[in-house]
Amino acid sequence: MQWATGALVCALPLLTGTCKIGDITNPPPPLGKLAVSPAAVVDSAAVGSVARRSWTVAISNAGQGVLSWTAHADGVNWVAVSPTSGTAPGSVTIVLDPAALGMGVYRDTVMLSADGAANSPTALPIEFAVRPCATAAVVPDIEISDSLRTSDCGAPHRAGHFAQLYRFDAAPGDSITLALASPSFGPHVVLDSSMAATAPPLAEAASCPGQGGACLSYVLLPRAGTYVVEATSVTAGQIGAYSLSVTRPRAPNLPDSLRQLRSDSITAIPVGGAVDQGPVVLGGALSDSNAQDTLRLEVEVRPVGTAFTGTPTAGSARVANGRRAFAAIAGLSNNTSYHWQARTVDQTGRRSGWGAFGGNAESGADFTVAIPQPPNSPADQGQFKADGVTSLTLDGTTDQLSVVFKALVTDPNPADQLHLDVEVEAVGTAFTNTPSGTGVPVANGGTATATVAGLVDNTAYH
Structure with a gap:
């Protein structure tokens, strides 16, 4: 009995050590990753x-x-x-x-x-x-629309300013025109042959004379190579949309809407019309693909029948691109018909072709100068009886109460028509310069007649 009891006591500690309740009911916490x-x-x-x-x-x-x-x-x-x-x-x-x-x-x-x-x-x-700043390759004669952003690089030649950069290749002696415009910021354009900020740029501008925006006109490029354009702002930190044009020089356009005017520069002279004064004014609308160009009008005026030579006879003052220019023409000959042509010239001397006025044949008159002048004194005067045939001699006598007077009438103005005025007064009565008889008009260089009736019998006349 004691042995059995001893065996039981010995087994209980063993069971107690291997059967903990907590180890069975509480697993370890899950592991995050x-x-x-x-x-x-x-x-x-x-x-x-x-x-x-x-x-x-x-x-x-x-x-x-x-x-x-x-x-x-x-x-x-x-x-x-x-x-x-x-x-x-x-x-x-x-x-x-x-x-x-x-x-x-x-x-x-x-x-x-x-x-x-x-x-x-x-x-x-x-x-x-x-x-580093990236540059976009462009070929001149291009218009670019883009925006300055805070993600753009800093302008190489303008610290604290954002810039977009463009590059183009040029040959020695080339010239380039740049125009930068923006509705959002004051534009500033820079041209150089490198992006290094250690030397002054080749050229820069923050304005464009006579226009908005900033422009560099006809900048001569001193050497062959790549040139860089900085599109940037006047004020540091400005951003917004802009447009940039990079163009090579081009000839201006033909003059448009050619007009011929009287000396008041208002009254038009119709094609083929006559003008009764010496000076005339010729005008046209001038334009150029280079928006910042200034332009003038050159005209060549020749008498009808004289061929154009391509040499201007007059020119206008310089005007802004898109404006109308006028050239005054003096020294024209009276009673002469003229034709004319015109061209546009920019500030670099580049010229458009010639454009003829009127759309009519060059053998036709564009305008005629016809300044009124008094007719010449009558010539080859004669006095005749009422039949207009029987001549009366000086101091002669007629048995009729009417006399026909004849004379050759001429005028410096070829197209004028002329009539003959005659004043007849009794001898001893002074002339009053009031005609006693007037004839019908005749062509310049013709013979005009005038009849004086109601003469008094037995009276001498002069």
Whole structure:
């Protein structure tokens, strides 16, 4: 009996040591697993830009349970992390700021941690390249529409200003015209053969005489190679839409809407019409594909029957592109018909072709100068009886109470028609310059007649 009791006492401690209730009913807590996507942040920005680059990094739990995380950067001033803590699933925003950075490649690490989780801490590499300004290749005779943005690079020749850059190739002796306009900012255009800011540019402008915007007209390019255009602003930090034209010199357009006017520059002379004054005014609307050009009108005026020589006889003052110009023509010959042609000339001496006025044949008159002049004194005067045939000699006598007078009538104006006025007074009575008889009109150079009736018998007349 004692042996049995001893065996029982010996077995109870063994059962007690291998059968703990707590070990069976409370399993270990689940293990979280930190997952980050993407695994790295790689980005770039233009030097001088200030637009911040933003990345969203997803944080998740690839394991079990609740995963609380924290995030922090190494403290550099160009990386910002927000928020710095949270619970998965969630995200963190990484902001990269290029404003204070020069050109180069910058690296940092954002550390993400979760207590008790696998993959904790996780290092998120950051690589940020600040690159040189990019230039877009263009071929002259192009119009560009774009915008300045805070993500654009800093203007090489204007610190603190944003710029878009364009490049073109040129040969020695070429010239170029640039025109920059914007409704949003004061434009400033720069031309140089390099983007280096260590030397003054070849040319720059913040205005355009006679027009809005900024322009450089007919800049002579000193050497062969690539040239760079900076489209930028007058005031630092300005942004907005703009248009830029890059053009080579071109000849102006033919004059349009040609007109011929009297000397008042208002009253039109119709095609083939006559003008009774010496000076005339010739005009036309002038235009050029280079908007900032100033232009003048050149005209060649020749008598009908004389061929054009291509040599101008008069020119206008210079006017803005798209305006009308007028040239006064003096020294024209009276009683002469003329034809004329016109062309446009820009400030560089480039010329359009000649354009003839009127649309009529060049053998026809565009206008005729016909200045009124007094007719010449009658010539070859004669006095006749009423039949107009029987001549009366000087101091002669007629038995009729009417007399016919004849004379050759001429006028400096070839187209004029003429009539003969005759004043007859009794001898001893002075002339009053009041006609006693008037004939019918005849052509210039013809013989005109005038009849005086109602004469008094037995009276002598002069």
